[in-house]
Amino acid sequence: TDGWLSPRLSEMFIITAELIHEDMMGFVDTYRRKGQMKSLNKCIEYMDVTRVDYLPTSVLLAQCNRDGFEKAFFEAYAYTFKTIADYLHRSRVPTLKSVHRALLTGRVDDMEYDTRKYEHFIEMGGRAEYALDAVLTITQNVLFNGQDTWSYSEYQDEIEAFEETPLDDCFDIARSKMGITNVNAHGPYEHDILENY
Numbered sequence: 017t018d019g020w021l022s023p024r025l026s027e028m029f030i031i032t033a034e035l036i037h038e039d040m041m042g043f044v045d046t047y048r049r050k051g052q053m054k055s056l057n058k059c060i061e062y063m064d065v066t067r068v069d070y071l072p073t074s075v076l077l078a079q080c081n082r083d084g085f086e087k088a089f090f091e092a093y094a095y096t097f098k099t100i101a102d103y104l105h106r107s108r109v110p111t112l113k114s115v116h117r118a119l120l121t122g123r124v125d126d127m128e129y130d131t132r133k134y135e136h137f138i139e140m141g142g143r144a145e146y147a148l149d150a151v152l153t154i155t156q157n158v159l160f161n162g163q164d165t166w167s168y169s170e171y172q173d174e175i176e177a178f179e180e181t182p183l184d185d186c187f188d189i190a191r192s193k194m195g196i197t198n199v200n201a202h203g204p205y206e207h208d209i210l211e212n213y
């Protein structure tokens with residue numbers, strides 16, 4: 017990591033990515049039959065789980081012309097967060113390119129992954145950068161505000177077991193090194209335009 021990613025910051029990124037993956041896979045499990053779609057309203061209703069607030073409004077609007085979101089879309093989105101955590105567990109930096117490449121090739125840690133799901137995610141407007149942006153932004157909110165998806169106090173002992181460094185809050189550096197700039201992604205999105213759908 018060239019020394020810029022502190023152990024505390026890495027641990028916080030892992031917590032964020034793993035919790036989102038776990039929550040989102042719980043949502044995926046609510047798909048009861050093959051071909052079932054989840055409406056846009058349902059996905060927004062459970063925004064804290066689906067993290068559609070980190071998908072641009074244009075991606076969600078595209079779903080309004082369909083019957084909703086397929087299971088494969090959220091499976092791929094969830095595995096994007098898992099891939100981020102897996103890179104960090106191996107002391108590697110999850111960059112936009114490396115996460116995208118891993119999901120396209122099906123090389124996600126030791127598990128088998130159906131690349132068609134990620135291809136569907138991409139076709140529907142999804143991007144790995146949206147998950148990276150979510151991990152960065154949510155973790156920053158947790159550190160500075162105490163919570164966002166998870167509470168700092170709940171994991172404080174785990175995080176502070178690592179030595180404190182001046183790089184523990186260097187989110188601008190992390191965003192740059194991971195290939196995420198304000199041009200690429202800048203969630204969470206308000207999605208006010210979707211109130212009429």
